[in-house]
Amino acid sequence: MERHSSDSGWIEVITGSMFSGKSEELIRRLRRAQIARQKVQIFKPAIDLRFSDQHIVSHSEMKIASHAVKSANEILAAVEIDTNVVGIDEGQFFDQDLVRVANILADQGKRVIVAGLDMDYLGRPFEPMPLLLAIAEDITKTRAICVRCGSPATYTQRLIASRERVVVGAADAYEARCRVCFDPHLSEKAGD
Numbered sequence: 032m033e034r035h036s037s038d039s040g041w042i043e044v045i046t047g048s049m050f051s052g053k054s055e056e057l058i059r060r061l062r063r064a065q066i067a068r069q070k071v072q073i074f075k076p077a078i079d080l081r082f083s084d085q086h087i088v089s090h091s092e093m094k095i096a097s098h099a100v101k102s103a104n105e106i107l108a109a110v111e112i113d114t115n116v117v118g119i120d121e122g123q124f125f126d127q128d129l130v131r132v133a134n135i136l137a138d139q140g141k142r143v144i145v146a147g148l149d150m151d152y153l154g155r156p157f158e159p160m161p162l163l164l165a166i167a168e169d170i171t172k173t174r175a176i177c178v179r180c181g182s183p184a185t186y187t188q189r190l191i192a193s194r195e196r197v198v199v200g201a202a203d204a205y206e207a208r209c210r211v212c213f214d215p216h217l218s219e220k221a222g223d
């Protein structure tokens with residue numbers, strides 16, 4: 032994104048289904064900031080320690096060092112005054128305070144980049160991501176490939192039976208699907 036003023040911060044959101052390349056895109060932007068000798072701090076929620084507790088890891092095994100935090104306010108407390116860029120992965124697993132925290136950091140002149148799921152396993156907006164989309168200066172919607180038909184995919188299909196909104200840790204529990212192939216009721220039927 033073009034910089035307009037040397038002391039202005041802003042918020043970028045990278046959003047889409049699972050496997051759509053959100054983490055890859057986040058890592059790419061953060062690496063480029065590091066190459067530009069910007070001070071970068073990177074966070075992810077402590078809930079998502081599937082691959083590593085000290086890295087963001089993409090499904091294609093790109094990775095970058097990160098800190099695991101339990102709340103959005105912990106990010107605010109950890110960001111140092113001379114940090115230029117704040118990267119946050121798995122934004123949907125944070126509390127609603129993430130919206131306020133992102134605004135505060137951007138108001139301090141920092142570039143804030145948040146990646147996260149736009150929808151949950153039923154295709155419902157996954158808070159706080161829709162709220163972040165509303166306040167962001169820049170939005171990128173990434174798309175995966177539907178594993179059923181090969182079309183661009185925007186939905187995350189849950190393959191196991193569970194009505195919990197957050198189910199992490201099960202490696203084969205999700206796949207990317209297009210609108211036609213997506214079946215929100217499958218997770219209720221699975222295992223019956």
Ligand code: ADP
Nearest residue numbers: 049050051052053054055089090091175176207
């Ligand atoms: P996200 O953070 O959105 O879950 P990642 O950045 O972790 O996505 O992973 C994206 C990578 O996942 C792709 O570059 C590709 O190598 C791999 N991948 C696996 N399944 C799919 C799929 N159905 N569609 C697109 N990419 C997929």
Ligand code: ZN
Nearest residue numbers: 177180209212
């Ligand atoms: Zn499809």
